[in-house]
Amino acid sequence: MALLEVRDLTVVFERKGEEPFTAVDGVNFDVEPGQTVGLVGESGCGKSVTSLAIMGLLPKRGARITGSVVYDGTELLKLSDRQMRDRRGRDLGMVFQDPLSSLNPVIPIGLQVTEVLERHRGMPRKEAMVEAKDLLDKVGIPDPNRRLSEYPHQLSGGMRQRALIAIALACRPKLLIADEPTTALDVTIQAQILSLMKELVQDLGTALVMITHDLGVVAGLCDEVNVLYGGKVVEKAMRHELFAKPRHPYTHGLLASIPRLDAPRGEKLTPIKGSVADNIPWEQGCAFAPRCPNALEVCTSVTPAEEDQLGRLLRCHNPVVPGTPAAEEVPV
Amino acid sequence: MSETLVSVEDMKVHFPIKRGVFLDRTVGYVYAVDGVDLEIKRGETYGLVGESGCGKSTLGRAMLRLNEPTNGRMVFDGTDVSSLKGEELRRMRRRMQMVFQDPLSSLDPRQSVESILVEGLRAHDLDKSKEQTGKRLRELLSAVGLPSTALRKYPHEFSGGQRQRIGIARALALEPDLIVADEPVSALDVSVQAQVVNLLQELQDQFGLTFLVIAHDLAVVKHISDRVGVMYLGGLVEEATADDLYAEPLHPYTRALLSAIPVPDPQVEDRRERILLAGDLPSPANPPSGCRFHTRCPWRQASKCDTDRPVLREIKPGHKVACHWAEDIEAGVIKPHEVAPILIEETDTMSPDVPLVGPASVTEALNP
Numbered sequence: 001m002a003l004l005e006v007r008d009l010t011v012v013f014e015r016k017g018e019e020p021f022t023a024v025d026g027v028n029f030d031v032e033p034g035q036t037v038g039l040v041g042e043s044g045c046g047k048s049v050t051s052l053a054i055m056g057l058l059p060k061r062g063a064r065i066t067g068s069v070v071y072d073g074t075e076l077l078k079l080s081d082r083q084m085r086d087r088r089g090r091d092l093g094m095v096f097q098d099p100l101s102s103l104n105p106v107i108p109i110g111l112q113v114t115e116v117l118e119r120h121r122g123m124p125r126k127e128a129m130v131e132a133k134d135l136l137d138k139v140g141i142p143d144p145n146r147r148l149s150e151y152p153h154q155l156s157g158g159m160r161q162r163a164l165i166a167i168a169l170a171c172r173p174k175l176l177i178a179d180e181p182t183t184a185l186d187v188t189i190q191a192q193i194l195s196l197m198k199e200l201v202q203d204l205g206t207a208l209v210m211i212t213h214d215l216g217v218v219a220g221l222c223d224e225v226n227v228l229y230g231g232k233v234v235e236k237a238m239r240h241e242l243f244a245k246p247r248h249p250y251t252h253g254l255l256a257s258i259p260r261l262d263a264p265r266g267e268k269l270t271p272i273k274g275s276v277a278d279n280i281p282w283e284q285g286c287a288f289a290p291r292c293p294n295a296l297e298v299c300t301s302v303t304p305a306e307e308d309q310l311g312r313l314l315r316c317h318n319p320v321v322p323g324t325p326a327a328e329e330v331p332v
Numbered sequence: 333m334s335e336t337l338v339s340v341e342d343m344k345v346h347f348p349i350k351r352g353v354f355l356d357r358t359v360g361y362v363y364a365v366d367g368v369d370l371e372i373k374r375g376e377t378y379g380l381v382g383e384s385g386c387g388k389s390t391l392g393r394a395m396l397r398l399n400e401p402t403n404g405r406m407v408f409d410g411t412d413v414s415s416l417k418g419e420e421l422r423r424m425r426r427r428m429q430m431v432f433q434d435p436l437s438s439l440d441p442r443q444s445v446e447s448i449l450v451e452g453l454r455a456h457d458l459d460k461s462k463e464q465t466g467k468r469l470r471e472l473l474s475a476v477g478l479p480s481t482a483l484r485k486y487p488h489e490f491s492g493g494q495r496q497r498i499g500i501a502r503a504l505a506l507e508p509d510l511i512v513a514d515e516p517v518s519a520l521d522v523s524v525q526a527q528v529v530n531l532l533q534e535l536q537d538q539f540g541l542t543f544l545v546i547a548h549d550l551a552v553v554k555h556i557s558d559r560v561g562v563m564y565l566g567g568l569v570e571e572a573t574a575d576d577l578y579a580e581p582l583h584p585y586t587r588a589l590l591s592a593i594p595v596p597d598p599q600v601e602d603r604r605e606r607i608l609l610a611g612d613l614p615s616p617a618n619p620p621s622g623c624r625f626h627t628r629c630p631w632r633q634a635s636k637c638d639t640d641r642p643v644l645r646e647i648k649p650g651h652k653v654a655c656h657w658a659e660d661i662e663a664g665v666i667k668p669h670e671v672a673p674i675l676i677e678e679t680d681t682m683s684p685d686v687p688l689v690g691p692a693s694v695t696e697a698l699n700p
């Protein structure tokens with residue numbers, strides 16, 4: 001059994017006087033111990049809402065969550081707030097995009113780490129201080145002794161993100177969810193953080209859910225990749241297969257539209273036409289249909305189901321294989 | 333095509349750091365741009381890359397004199413722009429336009445697309461007759477790939493990519509020679525970035541425009557630029573054709589930067605070697621002595637690096653680098669070594685990119 005099993009996870013936001021909005025729509029994925037699973041997709045596709053739903057961090061009112069999230073045999077969606085808070089400290093760690101807003105601004109970094117150690121690992125304060133220093137050292141914060149007494153705003157963006165990772169790791173969680181942990185950082189700092197995360201996952205055997213819009217990050221880090229579009233997973237594959245042979249027209253289109261550093265000059269990019277604003281509702285067919293070069297008539301009348309096709313899970317009536325229009329557009 | 337359109341000489345922009353109740357004491361300076369020389373040829377796309385806070389936007393703005401340079405001059409098509417005033421400056425500015433990062437905050441939400449575009453024309457007396465203007469507007473929209481029905485709509489009715497097209501149409505309206513595009517795609521969804529990148533390329537082919545493209549995304553910059561300049565803490569550290577820069581980066585910082593950029597290809601990612609830099613970017617208010625990169629440079633040497641500031645020098649045809657040891661590093665005579673990270677104190681210098689709301693229109697920005 002997998003460490004985390006997400007089944008048919010659906011999140012509908014309901015607000016008085018407004019149409020209910022389905023942000024996450026029947027998402028399934030598993031995470032094995034020590035595995036890194038990627039959730040990738042562009043802005044608004046439901047990545048963060050998925051992670052917040054798993055962690056029990058969505059507002060109680062206004063968000064209707066259905067489906068199931070089983071962690072190590074326990075259904076998380078049925079736990080009380082209290083039980084969930086306990087889990088979050090102990091088994092589940094989370095790293096957000098913006099470390100400043102997820103660190104407490106008025107408490108020194110050191111205290112934020114020791115608090116977790118005292119509460120969840122029952123360490124006495126003194127011992128916790130030593131461990132906190134070790135943790136900051138491990139995540140590459142220079143001069144950790146001094147940093148312990150400093151406040152979040154005194155750290156740079158990269159150092160804050162390291163501090164947040166240290167806090168998330170303080171309890172040696174078996175599962176870490178990282179939501180765009182490097183998006184706000186410069187690339188040289190991003191490289192530091194990603195290599196740190198890779199190392200930690202390897203050393204500690206932590207399972208990692210990596211949420212990002214950057215396909216480059218996914219390519220280097222994830223074992224399995226889930227591509228999200230409009231709240232649904234549209235393609236799920238191991239990273240080598242996914243990048244070598246993207247089968248969903250959206251995945252294919254994304255890869256053909258991003259400039260690659262190692263591409264020969266003058267190579268033209270093939271954009272995906274339109275924008276997410278053109279999507280049709282999933283109930284009417286495939287949300288991507290108005291933008292899809294492979295679209296068939298059935299695509300605007302029948303919702304594609306998540307099916308095993310071409311050796312992977314796909315949600316598509318007409319996947320990209322040689323001979324279909326998308327495949328002709330540009331070889332990826 | 334080798335005629336120089338823009339030439340920047342020893343450009344410096346230092347922002348005073350003010351303290352005191354009335355902010356009347358200057359306690360130091362942010363050395364945002366600190367001695368940059370560069371030339372852009374007519375019809376060329378020059379890409380400027382570097383990490384957050386290295387001074388890219390400030391340099392671009394100083395070139396258009398949206399920031400007053402502390403030192404240095406900019407010669408545009410043979411005229412020294414730094415000395416122009418009033419009407420002359422206004423006329424010169426028509427020929428240099430800017431495209432901003434965030435299309436929504438740089439477009440006035442209360443104005444229709446038509447009035448946004450006409451405003452620029454009117455400010456420069458190009459709105460001669462209704463008929464002519466109407467024709468010009470339709471041309472502009474078709475050049476940026478929007479239907480003419482867009483004229484009556486308002487910015488919020490468009491998607492991000494479409495709004496960026498409006499921003500580009502506005503810049504094009506005045507038939508400029510130079511367009512400075514500051515992070516033109518970084519606010520856009522991945523799937524629409526390519527639309528705007530391609531559009532910029534088509535416009536250049538079609539109108540022979542000269543571009544200065546500023547971006548932190550080196551892959552985007554490499555894709556659209558003929559030549560690329562890499563900035564670090566207010567100065568250019570390397571300049572070469574896009575191909576040369578990628579094929580043989582000579583400056584240690586460029587090497588690290590290139591090696592840090594993820595490539596969406598697992599096979600490449602698996603065998604890549606990364607040069608991980610230690611520590612953070614130093615503050616531009618307190619830049620390191622000598623070579624500004626010496627605090628993080630894996631190739632740093634005991635002599636010169638922390639005392640003498642290296643100048644940008646041409647060491648191969650068309651390839652310039654600001655490093656004392658570039659030849660030895662390239663030849664492999666000097667090997668990289670471990671670097672201990674140095675603490676960087678957060679300073680309260682503000683980054684103006686976010687709060688500095690884009691002017692309601694370019695003409696507003698250009699006619700203060």
Ligand SMILES: Nc1ncnc2c1ncn2[C@@H]1O[C@H](COP(=O)(O)OP(=O)(O)OP(=O)(O)O)[C@@H](O)[C@H]1O
Nearest residue numbers: 013021023041042043044045046047048049050213
């Ligand atoms: N609390 C909320 N109430 C109503 N709608 C919400 C709420 N949170 C998110 N949404 C909507 O749900 C959709 C998915 O949001 P989500 O934050 O998961 O996107 P994302 O994939 O993380 O995007 P990004 O890359 O921009 O972070 C969006 O359309 C968003 O507007």
Ligand SMILES: Nc1ncnc2c1ncn2[C@@H]1O[C@H](COP(=O)(O)OP(=O)(O)OP(=O)(O)O)[C@@H](O)[C@H]1O
Nearest residue numbers: 347364383384385386387388389390681682683684
């Ligand atoms: N008007 C200003 N007053 C004070 N400091 C400024 C001002 N404008 C810029 N700075 C500072 O100058 C430095 C360079 O800023 P600039 O915006 O040019 O960087 P950039 O390379 O464009 O970065 P980014 O990639 O984040 O846009 C920064 O440290 C910034 O905080």
Ligand code: SF4
Nearest residue numbers: 286289292299316317
């Ligand atoms: S082929 Fe049809 S189902 Fe598949 S992505 Fe395109 S529109 Fe959707």
Ligand code: SF4
Nearest residue numbers: 623626629637655656
């Ligand atoms: S001058 Fe010295 S410190 Fe600067 S880049 Fe060259 S080797 Fe490194």
Ligand SMILES: [Mg+2]
Nearest residue numbers: 047048049179
């Ligand atoms: Mg998000």
Ligand SMILES: [Mg+2]
Nearest residue numbers: 388389390685
């Ligand atoms: Mg900038």
